Amino acid sequence: MAQRAAKDYRGSIKPIWCPGCGHYGILSAIYQGFSNLNLNPSEVVVVSGIGCSGRLPGYLRTYGFHGVHGRALPLATGVKIANPKLTVLVAGGDGDSYSIGAGHIPHAARRNADLTYIVMNNGVYSLTKGQHSPTSSPQLLSKQTQLRPLQDALNPIAFAVACDVSFVARGYSHARNELADLIIQAIQHKGFALIDVLSPCPTFNRVQTSDFYRNNIVPIASNHDAADKFQAFIWANETGKIPVGIFYKVRKPTLQERLEERRIQSGREEMSMRNLFEKFY
Amino acid sequence: MAQRAAKDYRGSIKPIWCPGCGHYGILSAIYQGFSNLNLNPSEVVVVSGIGCSGRLPGYLRTYGFHGVHGRALPLATGVKIANPKLTVLVAGGDGDSYSIGAGHIPHAARRNADLTYIVMNNGVYSLTKGQHSPTSSPQLLSKQTQLRPLQDALNPIAFAVACDVSFVARGYSHARNELADLIIQAIQHKGFALIDVLSPCPTFNRVQTSDFYRNNIVPIASNHDAADKFQAFIWANETGKIPVGIFYKVRKPTLQERLEERRIQSGREEMSMRNLFEKFY
Amino acid sequence: MPKTDFVVRIGGDTAKDPGIITTGEIITHAAAQSGLHIYTFKTFPAEIKGGQALFQVRIADYILLSQGDAVDVLVVFSREAYELNAPDLAEDAILIYDSGNFQPEPVTNRIDYGVPLAEIAQNQVGSLLSKNIVAIGVLTAILGIPREVMAKTIGEQFGARGRAIVETNLKALDAGIDYVNQNKIKPADYIFQPITPLPKLVLDGNEAVSLGAIVAGMKVFAGYPITPASDILHFMQRELPKFGGDALQTEDEISAISLAIGASFAGKKSMTATSGPGFSLMVESINLAAMAEIPLVIVDVQRGGASTGMPTKMAQGDLNIALYGVHNESPRIVIGLTSVEDSFYGIIRAFNLAEIYQTPVVVLSDQYLAPRKATINEPDLEEIEIIDRMIPSKEQLKNYRRYKITASGISPMAIPGIENGAYIAEGIEHNEMSAPAYTPQIHAEMTRKRFKKLETLTSSIYVDEFVRRYGHEYPEIGIIGWGSSEGVIREAVSKAEIKGGKVAALHPKLLNPLPVKHIMEFVRPLRRIIVPEANYTGQFAALLRDRCGINPIQLNKDVGLPFTPGEILAKIEEVAETL
């Protein structure tokens, strides 16, 4: 099969995102990453929740699942279990992933299914028009109330590292090539990979803007040892500039490997329904 | 009011826990802690979920709420908001708190309501008779399947530190005085305190037993600086012996303080219903 | 004779023609401030930007019951919007269109006013964005709205954004008015005549619910954003702290309802508000509240489609889950809000019932009612009855039993802090002392106790407040509706009566326990019963078949839009033919 171009992954629906939305950059980086890996669109599934972010699968030519709010991760885990040959990408918003869906992350980490989770983090609930999300800046006045967040922000990278997510990275939607590169590495990583992607929402977030990110993003130090959890945690808690890159990366048995081992241990070969019935004689 | 004795907190129902259950130790430590603080039982609320652990409130003479599985934390938050004068203790099992309830922890941390959360961690689902929990030992054969856990264990202390829970400690149910002391400190702490209490279940957990803990528990180093998040994280990830004590402690605005500030900012004083109606003329 | 009741609609693409909704709101407010009655209707695209939306307002000098049937004045900026909205035009309607952009095919009996709206905005006002306000100017002139009225409303609308913005918009207003005058466009046959304004509030359904909840004494609100319920959360975040209360956006709906339950247990009236998907997540905890006997109000602003469905569209689809979304069985009161005014008083009744019966009350609103604006008379706070839960007396606290079995099913509820009242709120089956207990006898007694509360309500004085009857005294055809279609049905019934039909309508606002006695009385003389619902299967009709043993003619409309009076009337006439 000849190398597929980025445009070969583009779906037939035109995105309805606002002009300047960071989510466009993520979409392009995904096209680019898929093209680089020359994935067969029929063997890729993109799973999402609800939000502006949730619309992502519709803009690809791959299979997709646009599920309910906050449940993309377990849905995607089911897809991967059913057919481990598929490349499974999961997309969530910061509300979808870190608020209503937060409880699934530690357990996805514990299972370590071979999934690539892209959190399209714009620091706000966009589809519902501007409420605070767990990653909203303390400065963000919500569109409807003109109030600042009542609650402290969550640090998703520290959270993921503490959960022992086996690949933890941060990207920026407007740094498309670097992001595509992270996506490629995440897909190639065996196990559960989470990329928190800073994705400005010009419509509802006037604080975490592209201007802000342009001045505040720095690549993670090139000598950072991603195998070192403590270093990763320290980088995750960096409060000055915002580091992007791979924070943490370890190889643990994937869910597939665990399940395969169970199957082998259970002695699959000899089993027939009759054998099972006999246990109940 | 004269000092209340531990027994003054004992309820009229006799616990139905098995002989040797670690949960007894936690209950006594709570009696002891309450007595030490001389709390008025009518001004204390103990909130729990479902599990052997969930039965705890029934064994106290205070107010209580035995809610549904996994939701003790938001229930308790509501109690505290409604009446900040109450001392609110929350009790969960390891399944209740870290499995179905895991998603509420980061957000409880973000709100920092003044609650004391005691996780009665026996490394197993006891009430449902022996399934693996997120904190089961990799060695634990589940009662019903005789299988080891499929998923890696969660590190609750590291998890809590990464979520920036403002007081993070580990106790041991059979070290009753030390535990009572932790509970006292947690109640006195202004903000959300989580104590993970190792509590052996002799009926369903033959690995994380009192014998095991007796040999493996060590107090956290006395020079540990609980204000230092990185140190706390390193201690949390200790893989040799199991440190008990306070890992992390910071002072952040409590939910009550945040809400009070909102009320002040909003100019409560002048408000009448008529004023509000006028906005809609 | 000039009409004193007419419908104005603005339609367009929210990306290409921003400000559709604002334009509609300005006209609405101008009307309301002139003492006229209004009834608005909007549709939104699901997209954040782009997609066709419309804002419509019916204006009259008497109380309005529906959005009306057809559009009398339509303002459109593009051919697409024209084509989408033209089918809804009344005969003799006025069409105002941007003649710089397209030219509609002429239609007999329609009055077309082409105005180069964008051009005027660009060239005379210097801001293309103000083309909506130019259109408002055109409307102001054509409808004969006093300029001062409109100028005042524009001032209020844009005031917060600074003087310069207000000036620009006033310039746009005048440009529109001037265009009409210069081109000698003939004024419309509608009357927009300011009348002596009573103190009236202009509210949408969500605002009415929010104000009512505060009046009812709610002190804790917890919610999670979801269309079309989010505005209740925003309202509470802004306003509740002023009344000493607290509003929180939680991490999800399960947390929201749990928080509300905890707060109510601790003595504060509490509420949450959501829409279908969030309501689904709450059913486990609603059941807990019923079992532990905690007062609680849950507002479900229904929206279209199953699952994520059609968030910005209208449906009356959650009656079933409101009634039956519970594993096993526990008592739950269900109320259907019927109008903006009823949203205010209905939520107060909901709190009262929650407090009296110590059980969850589900209040159904919907995407038609929640965002639409109407004028209501300022409520007389002295007249409103606010009821609080029964707490135990000193005597009762001597040997306190939280779940004491009583004739009414209601037992006094201690609040943490009360000495000698300590008890465990319990979701497990329990005895009077709140200790877990599973014997057949205790379960039977406790189930009876809990359900007894609904019987007590059914035979109480409160039920009458929840039933409205309209129309003919000796009807042959009866309409039984629920929820937000009340006004539309009422309007259809009066139209039918004018035409000589023997038609009446009953509108129970209490859906559980259902006022069966009232319904049976109503249906006795009827020859035909029609039940209109904005859903596919006919959930209310099923409830009536089950509880009342009647078999109504179903009129179901499940396309994301509310009924119009004409649709109901047509059905009445169709059914009358069969008599």
Place this chain on the structure above:
Amino acid sequence: MPKTDFVVRIGGDTAKDPGIITTGEIITHAAAQSGLHIYTFKTFPAEIKGGQALFQVRIADYILLSQGDAVDVLVVFSREAYELNAPDLAEDAILIYDSGNFQPEPVTNRIDYGVPLAEIAQNQVGSLLSKNIVAIGVLTAILGIPREVMAKTIGEQFGARGRAIVETNLKALDAGIDYVNQNKIKPADYIFQPITPLPKLVLDGNEAVSLGAIVAGMKVFAGYPITPASDILHFMQRELPKFGGDALQTEDEISAISLAIGASFAGKKSMTATSGPGFSLMVESINLAAMAEIPLVIVDVQRGGASTGMPTKMAQGDLNIALYGVHNESPRIVIGLTSVEDSFYGIIRAFNLAEIYQTPVVVLSDQYLAPRKATINEPDLEEIEIIDRMIPSKEQLKNYRRYKITASGISPMAIPGIENGAYIAEGIEHNEMSAPAYTPQIHAEMTRKRFKKLETLTSSIYVDEFVRRYGHEYPEIGIIGWGSSEGVIREAVSKAEIKGGKVAALHPKLLNPLPVKHIMEFVRPLRRIIVPEANYTGQFAALLRDRCGINPIQLNKDVGLPFTPGEILAKIEEVAETL
């Protein structure tokens, strides 16, 4: 004439008399291995340790339909257990009690055998814990069970725990037998006569469901522990990997059902199993599966009480949430399992329907059915029809439309990996190409398409399989039941017939879409209709009123226990009086 049908019960405190359940299971297995039919019934305390439990087994040489009405042989170790269970004794019952512990008041017509069970265990066997097995020895001798049969069963039961344990228990068995022989206790009037054993399986309801699911081709199971459904999860964890499948315990029920939906979307038949509280958490995602048209089987093992309620008690309380637990409206098939055998075949039918109609199927079991054991003939795998979903043909893939509108409502479903089949499984309203779309027309068409599937099922050949009729050919009284009460009702009907009653029963196993035609045919000749249900409000009766326009006599039992044949019979006789 010696009885060939009798009930043995062991009752006691699970803390003080450990092994109650094991004892019962040993007797059950001995009977089953002798080719006899069995029907067990257990109750558990909610506590982990302590509290009264009972295990009861009915044994006969013909197929059994219920747990029976009264107890023929009771074994108890303490006065407390004696007092709790004595009211359930039949006339002429045998009571075996630990005479070293207490002395019951003598009762006429009861045969009391006092045996110092604990003493024998302690002194002769050297292990107090083996007092249960001593009791089994007593039973073995009194009932005339061949010693080898019992010895073999004991060997199997304790084999895994080592030779020494087996030896101790055999010694206890013999001590019990010896005691009877030495004291010349007269044998009972019951026959326990081994008959030529057919290959039969001894299964409980949860095991039957689990085996059926594997036979149906299920490859992914996800669940979260909850009483009384957990054993399905355990079964799957142990056995499913052997068939190339995967079973997972997830972090909660929402994750479990999401995982199952994802797996089914990706082409594997999937299932989850839970009980009421977990089911409540799943309703949002069931709705998603219906909207996105994903085949899915959800087993709900119902339990007692609302909220956490009574986890170890029986109820048929989740019919409402199974039918109506959905915001807005989406199609859902609901099946009620009726017996252990039906659990096996019923779950296979559930998978077939899920696959054919690409929609969720809710299967209702309960705490009465799930843990009780029965013998069933070994299923003939050749005879069982297994149906897989329709996937698109090459031709259909040329211009593939996942949600194509068809006459049946069913559209071919592509599976990831199939070239040219790529589509988005969509929970938002969508067009045929799975693109989000909200126009009134598309929503109307798509809603009709989805619900059309239920109509297609109603008019299919499958419905007949789901309806069972028993009893008189020309009945005057009819019973319509659902779920696990089938056997009990059937037994009551035959008893009534023997007494000359004109009684018949209809048992629809398909609860949605309800086989209305069959029900209407059944009720036509009836003068009275009785609907027995183990719940408080009468959920099935309400469904029948709604869908069939009939108004049955409700027989509700909501105390955590199943009906007995005698209770049904008494109601039949009471109603017959009114004829």
